[in-house]
Amino acid sequence: MLRIILGASGAVLAAGLAALNLSPIGQIYLPSATGIVAKQMCSLTWVSGLDPDQARAMYLDPLLGDAGSVLTHHIDADNHQVTANFLGLFWTQRAVWRDGLGCTLVHGGHGFDPDLTVPVAHDFMPMELDTAHRDAWFDREALDAAVLGAFDDAAQDSRNTLGVAILHQGRLVAEHYAPGASRETRFHGWSMTKSVITTLAGSMVQDGMLDIRAEGDIPALAAVGDPRLADITVESLLRMTGGLAIAELNNGMDPNSQMLFTAWDMPHFAATRERLHAPGDHWQYMSGNTILASDTMQRRLGDSLPEQIAALRARIYEPLGIYSAIMEPGENGVFQGSSYMYATAQDWARLGQLYLDNGVANGTRILPEDWYSIVAEPTPGSGGGYGMGFWLPTEATGLPPETIMMSGFQGQWGYVLPAQELVIVRFGATIGVSSRSGRLAREVVDALRPPAPVEVPPVEVPEAGASEDEPL
Structure with missing residues (x-):
């Protein structure tokens, strides 16, 4: 009987976790939460040089609130990486430090080179x-x-x-x-x-x-193949008038959180969001705009x-x-x-x-x-x-x-x-x-x-008939 009860409980738990994983909480909120913990603890430790306990207490715990008690992290000093997860088991995220490049969330490889450094x-x-x-x-x-x-x-x-x-x-x-x-x-x-x-x-x-007002100049948008996106310019992106649905609410469930902490290709994520407004018609502060502009410029800086x-x-x-x-x-x-x-x-x-x-x-x-x-x-x-x-x-x-x-x-x-x-x-x-x-x-x-202005003594004017070569 005990085995039956434990088996049934395990099945219920597994079904619950599966359902949670397919929900917005499992798809966005929890990965965003573990992502920000891994990323920030990595950067604040090895880029900023702060004490890890101080960094967690100041930067993360007040931000996470009650959720912080179920979000754990582990610092691997030998490999310069931080992992974070939910209840020590689930929704694990990993951030890796590289010299000169800081820390990067690594979701699944995608050509990421852990040995690359640019000191x-x-x-x-x-x-x-x-x-x-x-x-x-x-x-x-x-x-x-x-x-x-x-x-x-x-x-x-x-x-x-x-x-x-x-x-x-x-x-x-x-x-x-x-x-x-x-x-x-x-x-x-x-x-x-x-x-x-x-x-x-x-x-x-x-x-x-670069011409910030040139149309059709954003590679990530061109790759989408939607001609309606060609009128978005670098200037409209830097001014936050790109018109795409990349809302930034900083609540862990918004597209910006999803982009920052779950997407391995952030420009592609931003470029494939729904178009809500023509560029210049609507101002809305959204980091995805700058991601698209940044990608555009970076491609011109080298191969x-x-x-x-x-x-x-x-x-x-x-x-x-x-x-x-x-x-x-x-x-x-x-x-x-x-x-x-x-x-x-x-x-x-x-x-x-x-x-x-x-x-x-x-x-x-x-x-x-x-x-x-x-x-x-x-x-x-x-x-x-x-x-x-x-x-x-x-x-x-x-x-x-x-x-x-x-x-x-x-x-x-x-x-x-x-x-x-x-x-x-x-x-x-x-x-x-x-x-x-x-x-x-x-x-x-x-x-x-x-x-206070410095008082300058008055210049004496030479008497009439004085030589022009005479020092004043």
């Missing part, structure tokens, strides 16, 4: 604090209060701010890091990565390699992933002195250009500085002269809040109207304020509460005090 050629080059410039231009007490105020008061909140860096006129005037992080930490920018891809687009436009990574570094990173940046690819080698770039706070700030410098780095023009105005042009339908790959300040933000902003999930922010010649970046693991990063930016602006 970064140079160590991170830190800027040192310019105290003389800071003291000449800022109210020191107000600036310090703004920066320290961006970090947690443990008795009141849990914003989990990890790093802040501020540049003024290209000089480092402030930085601060939470315990466990430092100026060497590569911070996950999440959707700040979209601004990097938009910068790559600008560099390719500058060199005549192999190492060549493409080298070209990205040579075009954007190295001219700016950025040597910490890691752009992670998906399983098929395509840049995850919507969400997966990691870099130090200073190097993220260096990217913003390129825009303050009107697209010029060390005397070389990287971006077209009008690129700032292009990315800062409000996209119709966005309520004035989105340009092209950058967010824009609305009146409610209290920021100068010419500001452009990089922004990412869990409170990643980068502010570029041209009138004030400021770049402000903030990184953390903020879930369920405001990061109050806008207040940080406003307080830094308020702390700015232009130095």
Whole structure:
């Protein structure tokens, strides 16, 4: 009798698991949950260099909520990989770290080469604090209060701010890091990565390699064979007006979660979604748009992933002195250009500085002269809040109207304020509460005090008849 009962119970359990596996929960939600655990624990451990327990506690457990108790992970330090699953058995996902490429979710091979590496050629080059410039231009007490105020008061909140860096006129005037992080930490920018891809687009436009308004120029869409998709351009994708059904709700059940954590070919996933609107007719923030644009550009950078990574570094990173940046690819080698770039706070700030410098780095023009105005042009339908790959300040933000902003999930922010010649970046693991990063930016602006003008003694005018060669 016991055998019959156990057999019947086993059959019921198996049938239940089979039904669950065929449902949206089994097809999308649980693979997305185990996928984000494996991917993030891998990247935060070996790319960011954070303590794994700290990373899980800050970045993942608040995000997963009650589900976190049934989602386990295992770090294989010898093979540089992390596996995660449900109840220790089901819906297992695996992420693999490779030097210079970061971590990639590996669903089933698909040509993935675990031995491929593209090491970064140079160590991170830190800027040192310019105290003389800071003291000449800022109210020191107000600036310090703004920066320290961006970090947690443990008795009141849990914003989990990890790093802040501020540049003024290209000089480092402030930085601060939470315990466990430092100026060497590569911070996950999440959707700040979209601004990097938009910068790559600008560099390719500058060199005549890309026309962002050309139709029929998106390879992943051309492969679908639907002529209605030919009118989607790189610009419409970067402006989030591509019109495809790639909704981003960050709830684990949306197409974006399915794309990020279950698809081995993300551009194909995005390209095969239903067309809902003609390009330009409807604004909706969706990472799949940037995935399609990123894939389009990457294919023009070389014939192999190492060549493409080298070209990205040579075009954007190295001219700016950025040597910490890691752009992670998906399983098929395509840049995850919507969400997966990691870099130090200073190097993220260096990217913003390129825009303050009107697209010029060390005397070389990287971006077209009008690129700032292009990315800062409000996209119709966005309520004035989105340009092209950058967010824009609305009146409610209290920021100068010419500001452009990089922004990412869990409170990643980068502010570029041209009138004030400021770049402000903030990184953390903020879930369920405001990061109050806008207040940080406003307080830094308020702390700015232009130095008093230097009194120049009046020039003596020579008397009539004096020789022109006589020194004045």
